[in-house]
Amino acid sequence: MxxxxxxxxxxxxxxxxxxxxxxxxxxxxxxxxxxxxxxxxxxxxxxxxxxxxxxxxxxxxxxxxxxxxxxxxxxxxxxxxxxxxxxxxxxxxxxxxxxxxxxxxxxxxxxxxxxxxxxxxxxxxxxxxxxxxTMHPGDVEELLPVVASLPDEVYIPGAYGPDIVVLGPKVAVPSDASAQDQLLGLLGRDPHWVAP
The missing domain is CATH 1.20.120.450 (dinb family like domain)
Known part of the structure; x- marks a missing residue:
């Protein structure tokens, strides 16, 4: 690039x-x-x-x-x-x-x-x-396949060193979820998170 x-x-x-x-x-x-x-x-x-x-x-x-x-x-x-x-x-x-x-x-x-x-x-x-x-649609389109191809190690706390957490556990989203929600789930985020 x-x-x-x-x-x-x-x-x-x-x-x-x-x-x-x-x-x-x-x-x-x-x-x-x-x-x-x-x-x-x-x-x-x-x-x-x-x-x-x-x-x-x-x-x-x-x-x-x-x-x-x-x-x-x-x-x-x-x-x-x-x-x-x-x-x-x-x-x-x-x-x-x-x-x-x-x-x-x-x-x-x-x-x-x-x-x-x-x-x-x-x-x-x-x-x-x-x-x-709302994320920029182009960013979602670009990042979704990148995040989907990440190795399982990124979801294991400490895999990249002591106290290093890259991503939390994946969050399941419906198969027909929007691309942004799919990306968020792969990033370990609940797309419908509500502040406590």
Missing amino acids: EPAESLARYRRRADAFESLVVATPDNLWSAQSPCDDWDARGVVDHIVVMHDVMLRPVGLSPSAGPSVAEDPLRAFRRARADVEALLTDSDIATRMTSSPAGELSVSEMVDQVISQDLVHHGWDLAMATGQDA
Whole structure:
């Protein structure tokens, strides 16, 4: 995949996620998300942490900025700017790096990890805060076969290291469920989750 394509897709997904962060009222940052261990702020914190992980293979550190605890929006914008800087530098974007999925360019790593994370964690944040949780149809179409082909190991807590949980158990959905609901079930999410 060309770095420009990865960048355009990342920016579209980051725009959508940032819109959800912007629209989250202060009193809902502690609202439970569909992920048992995270409230709404925890979802954003995970996204920021994973953005920062993208910097490590090229020897970079996160830029200075507030924490998610201090300011979720500014923390996300800082992390986003760092990742966009990777993708807009052609030397870095095309650099090969090792990943759990094998040798990938930096742009491919961003596209396959954090860019995809923005899609389903955007759903988590939207559900936690009562916003529109409709995923981009193109993202659903792209991600459904990818997630369906994941190895069983991704559903085993600790399979990729101590305390690392990639996906929760699959959630069964009806055979005629929408593509988004099928994707969510494969991601270990109940499409009809309701906040406690």
